[in-house]
Amino acid sequence: MVQGIVAGPWSIVPALLAISLAWYTRDALIGLFAGIVAAGVILGALHPQAVGVPADLVTVGGDLGQMHPQGDGDPWSIGVGGVVLGALFGLKFVPEIMANAPMFGAWYVENVLLAIFAIGGMIGLMIRAGAIQGVLQALTARADSAADVEKAAFLAGVAVHIDDYFNCLVVGSMMRPLTDAFDVSRAKLAYYVDSAGSPAARLAFYSTWGAAMVGFMGGGLVEAHKQGLLPSRMSDFVSTGGESVSAATGAVWPLFFNTLFTGFYSWVALAIAALVAWQVVPNLGPMKREESRARAGNGVLGEDADPMIAEEMDEYEMSETATPDWRNFAVPILTMIVVGLGAMFWRGSPVVFVEGKTGTTLLSIAGWELVAPPSGPWAFNIGGVQLGIASFTALVVAFALYRFKGDIPSNKDATDALLVGFKGILLAAVILTFASSIQKAVSLLGIASFVTNVFGGLPAWIIPVGVFGVTSFVSFADGSSWSTYGIMFPIAIPLAFATGANLPLVLGAVFSGGIFGDHASPISDTTVLASSTSGSDHMVHIRTQMPYALITAAITALLFLVGGLVLPSGFQVIPY
Template sequence: MVSGVEAGALSIVPALLAIGLAWRTRDAQIGLFVGVVAAGVVYGALNPAAVGVPDDLIRAGPHVAEVSPQADDASSWSVGLGGVLLGSVFGLKVVPEIIATAPLFGPWYVENVLLAIFAIGGMIGLMIRSGAIRGVLEALADRVDDSADAEKAAFLAGIAVHIDDYFNCLVVGSMMRPLTDRFNVSRAKLAYYVDSAGSPAARLAFYSTWGAAMVGFIGGGIEQAASQGNLPSGMSGFVGAEGNAVTGAIWPLFFNTLFTGFYSWIALAIAALVAWQVFPNIFEMGREESRARAGNGVVGEDDDPMISEELDRYEVYEGATPHWRNFAVPILTMIVVGLGAMFWRASPVIYVDGATGSTLLRVAEWQLVAPPAGPWSFNIGGVSLGIASVAAFAVAFLMYRLQGNIPSNKDATDAAMVGFKGILLAAVILMFASSIQNAVTVLGVASFITATFGNIPAFVVPVVVFLTTAFVSFSDGSSWSTYGIMFPIAIPLAFATGANLPLVLGAVFSGGIFGDHSSPISDTTVLASSTSGSDHMVHVRSQIPYAVITAAITAALFLLFGFVLPEGFRVIPY
């Protein structure tokens, strides 16, 4: 495994390249990949011996850097310019290792994140083919009489399909577009509801793909803090003997962020107020809605609507009987199985005393340990999203086949494959997000940031972290890649300054959602435009005012609570 180095200011170069190129190319994957490559170059330049540059070549040219303070061995030689240049080239050798050793490829992540992403994707395909999605639409249509009802239905559909942001965008736009078109609701307004109930709602669903991934990102920051010696003694159980985060122990910490993820709650609240005609249609959204209500088209004459051709081509089986229950049963299966695994007493992770609220014991996942005696004691394990999502997929497959809503096993597997392909981008982005997290950690970016900003007042840290994360996420268009960059920075900074940890974590989550909700290069924003049939930039321009208002309220709350809440405050004990 690549050993870490203290790169100082150079540690931020990969992140800056990732952000800049993502903005320039409008492609987050390109920026992230180049950021990982840049990390290898910087690593090799600073440590040429570690990447295989011969000793005599390390010393070639004018001396530009000291390798080690020791003076009695070859490692003490100062590095020449030739060594730096060769090291930067040889540093490309560590790029595959940085990617391969990213947290995503550990057993826990493969089981609980990658497997879950594809299981959910396959379930989407089955739901479309079997008419389960259409059944939800028909159930909603029976209760819609005018455009105001259609807007409420679009918002509520987004809330209902909250299990994953990609799931939401892929399903809700396509499902609701015929209904909103019928009642002259602009495509830009539909895309706003799809986008506003995508990432914000999925981030709050701890049993979704987001829950498992976010615990992993927090774990990366905890590991970074432990490596710097900043981890409080009371949290020593969060890191195992080998320096790896105990994923199950992080869940209660993550649950605290459900209360401090202000951006998600405010975005959902404003979208609800818009749907119920309380909050006005402002700026470009007002123009879009005025034209549509006047009967002049749900899209403008000069607009270029984005419609997902694959989803439009893929149709419900003609012999299917659509019903909303066929959608509800697999989703409820996922929730029940996920929660059941979480509180299964045979796999304790954290014991909490209900009388005192204190954490009594932490143990490794799946280790069989009898709970300690005491009133109201209970244990919290990790949500096993892999088990839950596969169970839901299996239930959907069997139920639709037994009902005859999918005619054959081949038809069912074809439907699942359509869903797998639709969700593939999520897996790719997560791979690069996890890799950029590993890359900036190797270069010691957290040490640089905490050394630079460690003396700022603790009450300012949450709002500063939120604004910084919002800028990064808007620039790279991906909340997950932003989390990979920011958590190894924000968590050690919180410990170093004495800021309230759940509040700082909520600030990172909130800043990431802002970019997902507003950036023109955000994958979910593009999907919202595509499946809603909206012109993409019209969607972006009409949505940004609402996102900015949400961000302003969020920033004010982080500033207020940063001043009010003490360092040790938490809603759920951890």
């Protein structure tokens, strides 16, 4: 297995290449893959013997000066021939980097990768069984004006928050006929879909996001352990066995729960979208022009608009045997939530356990105390979310329900619907796989230790807002929050420990910066999906949404600045 090295400034090259190419090509996948390849090339160039370059070529001349490929303080020079051959043979590291990415660990596969496909399959089944059409009809019966429709679009986005892809695919397709009927512009619909997609999904700890974020955070904690920065009280957050170190995923959940309170961008984005829907915040700039034209009856799209439509999902129709019924939508979604939450409070494997004797203080948060009741000892358990179980249970319930009711007439029709849903969600799975691989790649090059050495002397109070700013830039450039998390968590977590910054606040800054890119970048997958399923011109959607995204980012930055100044390093909402 490929071993990590201390690459110094070279460690940031794969991340910069991934960001630059993603922006230039408008394709996050190209950028991510190029970054992974670059990591393999650099590993081979700086450690040519590891890829089979003969020793007499490796140690010639000192053409490139002295390097420390193994980080052991024993300098040796690499000749040009060794560098060139090492870089070429370093390509053999690429499949090894991807195969050993956190994504392919058993927990990650079960709770993230397979869960994404289960959710995609449910989308296909719901469309075919008339579940989504049923929700649309229920909303239509209660809408009397454009203002009502805007509120419904926002609330639908918040309600369907299991996954940002699920949100965009379902809400945009479901609400478009209703918003068209009341002359609400397609750009306005796309704004509601986008503003309640990733921001709300980020807060849904029982969703694919919760499981994925715990995995990304685990990678950052492992990096901190390797640098000797992980506090002893958090030693159970990593598992060591022989030469390998991995995250103890179950132990990370309490730390993740703290970030639900510090993920400021999600809360602010949802608040602003709600205020827009309730007509408290006015339509700004380009959005005002779009809405004025639509309300005047001159079309929900401009004359020169080039609307994006997710053709396969949009053209996939409800079965002739289906009866539109909102309950067909509610039952599988509630099943997923109930099973996911049930697993959290199952006593078999708690990851948060608080207990105390009668009258003792259990928790103390900002002057507020939770005291054990006088009737006797008290205990509270929170276990890890089992998203794999929850999503597949919901998928089975949906399949059985629709077949039993006859909304889907045959098993073949049902499996065809599943395949349509799998295809619609495939991009999310591929991006997540590549994001996990880039996390592995930059960790092998020692990017966290390089950044910690360079910025470790900064005052703790500036770290949260600084991390938010850098993460926002990265996510806007590469268009993917998950790939951004793969790059940033191995940097931000060790930096927080090295500077004494409040850890939940720094984690919230990384989460928030990633959501900004998902919300605002023209190459963001969810932003493209929001335009596509809403039938909006993509660049019109970007221009009309940008003022709201920038206002949200400014308020978020201020909150992280204030939080960095007033919150002590040990502050936590939930014990971890």
